[in-house]
Amino acid sequence: MLSQKLFDEISAKINETIAASPAKDIEKNIKAMMAATFSKMDLVTREEFDVQQEVLARTREQLVGLEARLSALESANGPAAGSDEEQANLGLS
Known part of the structure; x- marks a missing residue:
């Protein structure tokens, strides 16, 4: 060897x-x-990419939280109150 x-x-x-x-x-x-x-x-550098990835992850978390809040508000207001888009689709606005 x-x-x-x-x-x-x-x-x-x-x-x-x-x-x-x-x-x-x-x-x-x-x-x-x-x-x-x-x-x-x-x-872009790897560092810049990683920073943007973290920003995107935080934004997604905020979006999920806001969607949950919106859903809770919509369910609290009852079925008569919908979004503007839903009302427009139904011909209510």
Whole structure:
């Protein structure tokens, strides 16, 4: 079985070879090109996305609460009182 030291030495040699080769320059150029492309696109950061996700979750919770309150108010007023849309559909307004 090969020792961990041998794997580390091979890995170090490969890294040295890549660092001294044109592959490193190509990698830098590709990264720069990708960064320029992404900056032109209308993207949001992960942090911004997470914040908006939290805002949406709170808004949904509020909506559920408001729907429950509306339902309770409508049931307290009895069947004669409906929404404007319901009255318009029935021809009452």
